[in-house]
Amino acid sequence: MAVDEIDRRLVELLGEDGRRTFTEMATMIGVSEATVRARVHRLTADGTMRIVALCNPLTLGHQSVRLLLTVRALTPRAVAGSLLDLPSVGRVELVSGSHDIYLEATARDLSQLTDLLDELRRTPGVATIDQYVLTRLYKDYSWSGLRNPVGDRSAGSGGGP
Known part of the structure; x- marks a missing residue:
């Protein structure tokens, strides 16, 4: 497009x-x-x-966490698809590198965060979980991919969103 x-x-x-x-x-x-x-x-x-x-969950006293998952025995696509309906998960992405899936999630408190982590550990295919709890949110939803033609297919680069 x-x-x-x-x-x-x-x-x-x-x-x-x-x-x-x-x-x-x-x-x-x-x-x-x-x-x-x-x-x-x-x-x-x-x-x-x-x-x-959009809302900053930290201003509401909630826990906001970023999770990097490594997958074994199943494909990352299959595991990512199984995570889409988790209510506290707001973002699911396939990534490249030493991890396979990136998640963003919000929990009202540490108990709910523990429940989420337990659920992820029970998910078939999830081998490891690296957790990063946000302590302060400076900027969110600032994607600027359409602000200039760099990487835009219309710019002749063959790249794009």
Whole structure:
């Protein structure tokens, strides 16, 4: 999916405030409201962008943890698929390197975090779990992959999201 400077700007503006109106963004970018509406619809329909409300779990007194899992006996895809329905897990990604799966999870307290870790240990295929408990969140959801054409297929690099 090729994106251009208008798409990048829309993603940036919605990343700053997901409640911005199409009219406001059209004025800021210098295009019609219909253009903004169509572009936002396309970017969300094809999965390039998702508009969500975010919360810093640490401000609520919750535990936020990042987990790196190593898989044995099963494929990382199979194990990742089995983790999608865990209610405290908000992000599941396949990664390369010395680990196979990256998870982000939130628990209301240490007891719930222990329950999550026990559940992960019981998951077929999970061999090891490296845990990183967040102590302070400085920045989140700051992905800027569409801010410039570096790595963009439309820039002729063959890369992309």
